Amino acid sequence: MRNLKGLILPVLFGGEEPEVIISNESNGNRVIGGFLFNLLDTLAKKYNARLNTSRLTMSLSPYEIHLLVLNGTIEISAAGPLIIQVPDEWFLYPYSIFDWNVxxxxxxxxPVYKVFAHVFKWKAFVLIIVLLILISALVTVSAYIKGSNQHFHKFDFFFNIDCFRGILGGPFFQIPNASFTTKLIYSLIFLLGIMIVTSYDAFLQSFMTQPPKxxxxxxxxxxxxxxxxxxxxxxxxxxxxxxxxxxxxxxxxxxxxxxxxxxxxxxxxxxxxxxxxxxxxxxxxxxxxxxxxxxxxxxxxxxxxxxxxxxxxxxxxxxxxxxx
Structure with missing residues (x-):
């Protein structure tokens, strides 16, 4: 094996890309490449041998070409059979390791109309309703304590339309000369409005840019x-x-x-x-x-x-x- 003195190695190339890549040039010459071809070509050059590049087939599977080796029809298979347990007497060392997936x-x-359902999920809707009821109750109680209950209806304890506008980032009515506690509640409404509207807009823009699958x-x-x-x-x-x-x-x-x-x-x-x-x-x-x-x-x-x-x-x- 130190010097094969120009011996042509009887290799049959086959399989699929990128193990063996076959291309035809405009002048009619056929060029063989791929990492399996390059491996055997390097081996041949090291031991002063040549490869028989005229023997190739792309229609047979690696298994079929391997059977041709087993029954002695061909001497060397360059098709790369997929072998999990390698019998040492029939194979060289593995030259590639990879995964087989789907x-x-x-x-x-x-669809675009479903994007809004992904942006505004039911948990966020329930959270907004709970916050609305809680803040409506706080504003109504604060107004009664202050004595400014003329602006409110008893239904406002559960659903204050002004609080609803504020939570959604819109303008809303405020009690004149409100107490410090009421002003804190108004500040909370402002912050919630900014957070909800900004989050909704950010998610909407993200889903419009790259819609979910x-x-x-x-x-x-x-x-x-x-x-x-x-x-x-x-x-x-x-x-x-x-x-x-x-x-x-x-x-x-x-x-x-x-x-x-x-x-x-x-x-x-x-x-x-x-x-x-x-x-x-x-x-x-x-x-x-x-x-x-x-x-x-x-x-x-x-x-x-x-x-x-x-x-x-x-x-x-x-x-x-x-x-x-």
């Missing part, structure tokens, strides 16, 4: 209630989910919509059709996240709550060589 269609903003999905149960299905590659479901997330599949197996063809799965996901969520690896999500920056709005988001597997090992597979 990318969700971004939830829709709530409808039906935010924070768990698999939330996703189940929406009726959407997670598009996933059939081999990923069989090799990863049923083996390493049996409890999840026992409860939510009907959440997954299996796609048998790896090529079809990649094409459907690349279309970014927001009808359904998709399973996705962390390196691939980085590409989608940057791609969406060129759109008018974000279509999908990376869901930390809907994590399928953490710290998945990405490895290359090699056949055995008998050396005489």
């Amino acid at each position: 990318m969700l269609p971004v939830e829709q903003n709530i 409808e039906n935010i999905i924070r768990s698999f149960d939330d996703l189940q209630s929406t009726g959407m299905k997670i598009n996933a590659f059939q081999a990923d479901i069989d090799e990863l989910l049923y083996k390493f997330r049996p409890q999840l599949m026992q409860k939510h197996s009907n959440l997954f919509q299996a796609i048998n063809s790896f090529e079809d799965f990649i094409k459907i996901r690349d279309s970014l059709n927001t009808t359904n969520p998709f399973t996705i690896t962390e390196p691939k999500w980085i590409i989608y996240a940057n791609q969406q920056k060129f759109y008018g709005q974000q279509l999908y988001r990376w869901s930390e709550e809907l994590c399928l597997l953490e710290n998945i090992l990405l490895v290359t597979s090699w056949t055995h060589y008998q050396v005489d």
